[in-house]
Amino acid sequence: GLNSPLDEVNGVGRVVLVNQEDTSTRDKWELDFSTLKGSIEQDLAQRDFTIDAMAVDLEEIVSHPLPPSEGRDLGKRDKVPLGFTILIDPFKGWDDIQKGVIRVVTETAFPSDPVRLLRAVRLAAELDFSVDTETETLIRRYCQLIASVAGERVREELLLLLAMPQAGQLLAYLDELGLLTAVIPELAQAKGVQQPRVHFWDVFDHSIKTVVAVDFLLGQGTWEYAGEEVLAAVPWSDALSQHFERGVSSGSTRRSTLKLAALLHDIAKPQTKAIDETGRARFLGHAKEGADIAVSILERLRFSAKEIKQVEVMVIHHLRPTQLSQYEVPSRRAIYRYFRDAGEAGVDILFLSLADHLATRGQYLDLAEWQEHAQIVEYVLARHFEEESLTVPPKLIDGHDLINIFGLNPGPEIKRILEVVREAQAAGEVTTREEALACIEHLLTSPPPKNK
Incomplete structure (x- = not known):
């Protein structure tokens, strides 16, 4: 097998044994070894928990093996169904x-x-x-x-x-154990920070409940404040299941980074809270500032660059889905701009917005408003998965065309013009190279809009 050191100072190493007869099963055993520290009882006393502080005498097992179906009666305990002849268990x-x-x-x-x-x-x-x-x-x-x-x-x-x-x-x-704010001290400031009446919980509890809501939406938990009709409105498909199972980095999936973003999405509300002239609490800029704080937290905890970027984008854009349209399906141009800015996190943010909605209203959820929100999310997801040309329009022209055909100089103006063409493609206004060139011609020859 393969072997590698885990803790050279304390003499701990690992051996990995792989099933050589059938490698397709990926069966493997990971065996950790450490140098004995005094007697076996003294060694076990340095373990973490009692369930990890047991041992067997290998010589006894080799000398007196038992069939797998048998075991030694250990007093009032049940027989150990592993063929152990002696269980060294000083801590029960x-x-x-x-x-x-x-x-x-x-x-x-x-x-x-x-x-x-x-x-x-x-x-x-x-x-x-x-x-x-x-x-x-x-x-x-x-x-x-x-x-x-x-x-x-x-x-x-x-x-x-x-x-x-x-x-x-x-x-x-x-x-409850004091560990969450010990790991992420920035969350402590959110405790007791009250929000507008539409919110059922303060900022801290809302953040926790948003993670609970994500569990509910992804089929990993329950939501005590709603029935089946709430979940029935949520879009789901094999494509979405595969999306959230996809790995982001070693040890993380899109599901786990979504929960992390849910926990941190309002992390800057305490710093940005202000009361307007009507007496209503406002949190202007909390998404942008929250993204910066989230990055700082995750860098401190040594998350990977991909994980950090994923959470940063989700936090900074977590309000975008509710801004796509007012009481109607979003335009193709709005959907294009959304995925242009959110990138591959766009799908995740849609579910974050749903979780945010549930964790805002709590037991006062309005079913009609919820169903309307879910329908917009379903529409945007359908456009994303079924119309690739909407979120990633095919290239009809490039910067070289603008330089060679229209005599433009390299610079930011080229990027701006290409973006105008891509938006027009997403909206269905431009579908061919000729139409793209005509669009640019019109853009370059039209007088600039007057400032009012």
């Missing part, structure tokens, strides 16, 4: 497995490696276990230590949490 990890409990081995486990603070919640979610009450108390006590962990390790745990069903509920649980 087997009991905790049977009870479905994540319990820390010792109080020093978190200070010795604070990433375990997040791992406790993640393991509980993965295994459908619960975190022991005393362990929760220790997490609250040591939660601020997460700031000392390398950003890469925090990113890995955060992405694993976001990839799970009910990720929004997990984020709410992290907040």
Whole structure:
């Protein structure tokens, strides 16, 4: 097999064994080895949780193998159905497995490696276990230590949490434990920041609920404030399913980056809040400023450039879908401009806008308004997936044509003219090269509009 060091200082390495007889199955075993630190009991005492602090005597297994269907009776416990002859379990990890409990081995486990603070919640979610009450108390006590962990390790745990069903509920649980604002301190400012009456929650709770709503829309959770008729209005297809399964970077998919953007989309509302002359709260510029803050957060946590760009674009344009049209289907030109600016994140932003809508109205959701919003999203998605020429018009002319035919000099004017032609193509006003050239001729010979 392949081997690689994981922690040379502490003598930890990994061996990967691959099924050589049938490589098509991609079956593999990852075995981690570490140098023994004192006795086996002393070594296990340095593990994170009791369910990870068990061992077997390999010599005993080799010397006295048992058929896979048998096991040794361990007192009042059930037989271990793995053929173990002796289970070394000084911290009762087997009991905790049977009870479905994540319990820390010792109080020093978190200070010795604070990433375990997040791992406790993640393991509980993965295994459908619960975190022991005393362990929760220790997490609250040591939660601020997460700031000392390398950003890469925090990113890995955060992405694993976001990839799970009910990720929004997990984020709410992290907040109960004091971990969410320890990982992202910028979120703390959003607590208690009230919004206009149309909003059911303050900025912080709205942000969490937006992630819960994303889970609901993507089939990974429930929304307690609405029935089946709300979900029935949401467009879905195999193409959308494949879109959100697509990887963004190592360890992340478009689904997980959408949830991340949902958490951060209003991160700048506390800084941009102002009260207008009518007494209404306004958050002018919060999307642009929020995108800058989101980039800063994700850079600190060592997210990849692709992940950061994806979230940045979603945050800065999260209001665009509701601005595409007023009570009617968007024009072809508006749809073109939307995908021109949002790029490949345009699909994701449409779902972010739906989640934002649910997390704004809460239990006061107006079904007719929701269905209208969903219909516009469905229309834009249909144009995107069914009419590639709308969002990516075929090239009819290029900069060389403008220089050679119209005698223009290289510069930003060429870019502006080509964009005018592409918009005209998207609108269906230009379909051939001849029409494109005529459009440019008209543009160059028409007098500039007068400033009013």
